[in-house]
Amino acid sequence: MRSLLLLAVAAIAMGAAPPKKLLTPNDIVAGAPAGDWRTIDPDNLLVMDLAKGGRIVVQLAPDFAPVHVANVKALARGNYWDGATIYRLQDNYVAQWGLNESDKPWPAGVTAKPPAEYTRPLNGLSVKALGFADPYAPGTGFWQGWPVAYSPKAGWANLAHCYASVGVGRDLAPDTGTGGELYAVIGQAPRQLDRNIALVGRVVEGMDRLSSLPRGPAPMGFYPDKAQYVAIAKIRLASDMPAAERPSYEYLDTDSPSFARYLQVKANRHDDFYQMPAGGVDLCNVNVPVRKKA
Amino acid sequence: MRSLLLLAVAAIAMGAAPPKKLLTPNDIVAGAPAGDWRTIDPDNLLVMDLAKGGRIVVQLAPDFAPVHVANVKALARGNYWDGATIYRLQDNYVAQWGLNESDKPWPAGVTAKPPAEYTRPLNGLSVKALGFADPYAPGTGFWQGWPVAYSPKAGWANLAHCYASVGVGRDLAPDTGTGGELYAVIGQAPRQLDRNIALVGRVVEGMDRLSSLPRGPAPMGFYPDKAQYVAIAKIRLASDMPAAERPSYEYLDTDSPSFARYLQVKANRHDDFYQMPAGGVDLCNVNVPVRKKA
Numbered sequence: 020m021r022s023l024l025l026l027a028v029a030a031i032a033m034g035a036a037p038p039k040k041l042l043t044p045n046d047i048v049a050g051a052p053a054g055d056w057r058t059i060d061p062d063n064l065l066v067m068d069l070a071k072g073g074r075i076v077v078q079l080a081p082d083f084a085p086v087h088v089a090n091v092k093a094l095a096r097g098n099y100w101d102g103a104t105i106y107r108l109q110d111n112y113v114a115q116w117g118l119n120e121s122d123k124p125w126p127a128g129v130t131a132k133p134p135a136e137y138t139r140p141l142n143g144l145s146v147k148a149l150g151f152a153d154p155y156a157p158g159t160g161f162w163q164g165w166p167v168a169y170s171p172k173a174g175w176a177n178l179a180h181c182y183a184s185v186g187v188g189r190d191l192a193p194d195t196g197t198g199g200e201l202y203a204v205i206g207q208a209p210r211q212l213d214r215n216i217a218l219v220g221r222v223v224e225g226m227d228r229l230s231s232l233p234r235g236p237a238p239m240g241f242y243p244d245k246a247q248y249v250a251i252a253k254i255r256l257a258s259d260m261p262a263a264e265r266p267s268y269e270y271l272d273t274d275s276p277s278f279a280r281y282l283q284v285k286a287n288r289h290d291d292f293y294q295m296p297a298g299g300v301d302l303c304n305v306n307v308p309v310r311k312k313a
Numbered sequence: 314m315r316s317l318l319l320l321a322v323a324a325i326a327m328g329a330a331p332p333k334k335l336l337t338p339n340d341i342v343a344g345a346p347a348g349d350w351r352t353i354d355p356d357n358l359l360v361m362d363l364a365k366g367g368r369i370v371v372q373l374a375p376d377f378a379p380v381h382v383a384n385v386k387a388l389a390r391g392n393y394w395d396g397a398t399i400y401r402l403q404d405n406y407v408a409q410w411g412l413n414e415s416d417k418p419w420p421a422g423v424t425a426k427p428p429a430e431y432t433r434p435l436n437g438l439s440v441k442a443l444g445f446a447d448p449y450a451p452g453t454g455f456w457q458g459w460p461v462a463y464s465p466k467a468g469w470a471n472l473a474h475c476y477a478s479v480g481v482g483r484d485l486a487p488d489t490g491t492g493g494e495l496y497a498v499i500g501q502a503p504r505q506l507d508r509n510i511a512l513v514g515r516v517v518e519g520m521d522r523l524s525s526l527p528r529g530p531a532p533m534g535f536y537p538d539k540a541q542y543v544a545i546a547k548i549r550l551a552s553d554m555p556a557a558e559r560p561s562y563e564y565l566d567t568d569s570p571s572f573a574r575y576l577q578v579k580a581n582r583h584d585d586f587y588q589m590p591a592g593g594v595d596l597c598n599v600n601v602p603v604r605k606k607a
Contacts, residue, residue: 110521111476111600137589152446154593182405182501191585206524207476207501207598211582214589227404227528230500234521288505291485295431295508299448301595304501306405 043290044281048308051277056269057164058312059223063088064257065095066266067116067225069105070250075225076257076266077185077201078309080165082144083178084136084217087187090129090198091219095256097126099199104248105232109240111206114229115188116251117199125197135195136217138175146176147273151286151299155179155210159302161273164309165221166302168213178218181208181303183226187217205230208303223268223309267312281308337584338575342602345571350563351458352606353517357382358551359389360560361410361519363399364544369519370551370560371479371495372603374459376438377472378430378511381481384423384492385513389550391420393493398542399526403534405500408523409482410545411493419491429489430511432469440470441567445580445593449473449504453596455567458603459515460596462507472512475502475597477520481511499524502597517562517603561606575602 040046065077081088094100100118107115125131146160146167153159156168159179169176178184184204189196196217203222222229237243257265271278285305287296334340359371375382388394394412401409419425440454440461447453450462453473463470472478478498483490490511497516516523531537551559565572579599581590 108525110524135588151448153448154445154595155591192588208595210595210598211579211587211591213591215582215587230404231402231525231527233525285505288509293505293509294429294486297449297505297507301448301502301504304504 055275055277061257073228079220086133093128113202115202141176164270183222271308349569349571355551367522373514380427387422407496409496435470458564477516565602
């Protein structure tokens, strides 16, 4: 590093243009103009505060699972999750929370048996194609910040199960899950779940908190002892919080020039550390930039 | 579930064959005959015991990075890692350990500047092709239990950066990393690192322990305060441990009929929970079965 820096200083001193820095994905995100960011609707932010500290915020995706998302909102507004816990962490798979094995009645506005919102019509989504091979779907890309898999021929589209994706736990079919139990992906993208379960969004804050909880020792990562359960203080929609307390987030518009540059560099790292650009990137390794607004 | 079980019981009572259970990947692993498993050489097992409890075991891959692996063995045998810590956890990326910023001299047998063992010749590896698209390499598959990416045309092969893969931290080129600082992948496969860094193996025990450590709050996941460092009690090769204490592991032979069935079902889940088999699987979502031997 030292010799490189010295060369750069020498070039500037001689009046030459400084050597062009090869940008990292983070550089591109940091330099993206304000106009390339989109604020997330506070009515689509589910804010989960843990009793012992830590906040996990989920951005909801009503365009992909409208009935399940409406349920999640009704559950939050109806205080259904009072007393809820995180009760399952299966390593390299999911963290799961809610009211495990509860017989609490559903609050008003909850559809007890939603339709199987595992895919939606591709029609109506102008997906920006990623353009690299995918082992799970004929097409992949992005729509309004979401990673999407799709089939142009069959006409379906689905949110992809990536790290931080949030879905609705369900029993065997015909059950589709009501929304009282949610999970987030904490490992390698379990894309085999795509088209088999309703995804309702993704974690935009607090993945580090969720993913560093102890794994459950029972089969499938359940905590066998209720003393191990991680208590949730409250789950609210940001839109129901006092304005002064309400957190706000924005994502990099996946149709913006900044995102196109970000994608280009994610697939072709040529900054100092890299010697061999990959020439491709996996849908779930793109990680659409999301950040907290001041 | 209840009605399905009742049907099965009725069929057996009538003397008919019970309905065939649709196997999960775990069912196939549990049923694999002893002859389909291969014992891991104890000379290729690095056993890391944490001071506050917990063991992380790494299977080394001398066929992919022989000089780096020889270094790791020499570092273990030379007690280089006395006083080492886990000092970095970057969420959805890596856990890193060793002697951070140490000026301790290398023990005997360590090559201070190994060659860039980021790829090896494909020639000599009879890779069992996975057969599904990959965004990072023209070919992917398995060789002696390892997930491998390769180019038949260019003739290179490399270990793939998957969840639990272990690599050698390095500075900018021409540095290739000596082996004193190692990292393990704790999130979505960072395949952009393939062919840019030396992988020396994978964690076969203790990923749950490693991945549930607190993420570091400093840039790149470093712990800013040394009080947060996770102390390592000792790092030894299994072959240097007393026979009675030595742990032993075996992997499912990736050329075996059981592995072929496992792969088939991983790519086409048709057991009770799944309604829509994917028809493919990502190299890093296969997870070659490895288990402890009694």
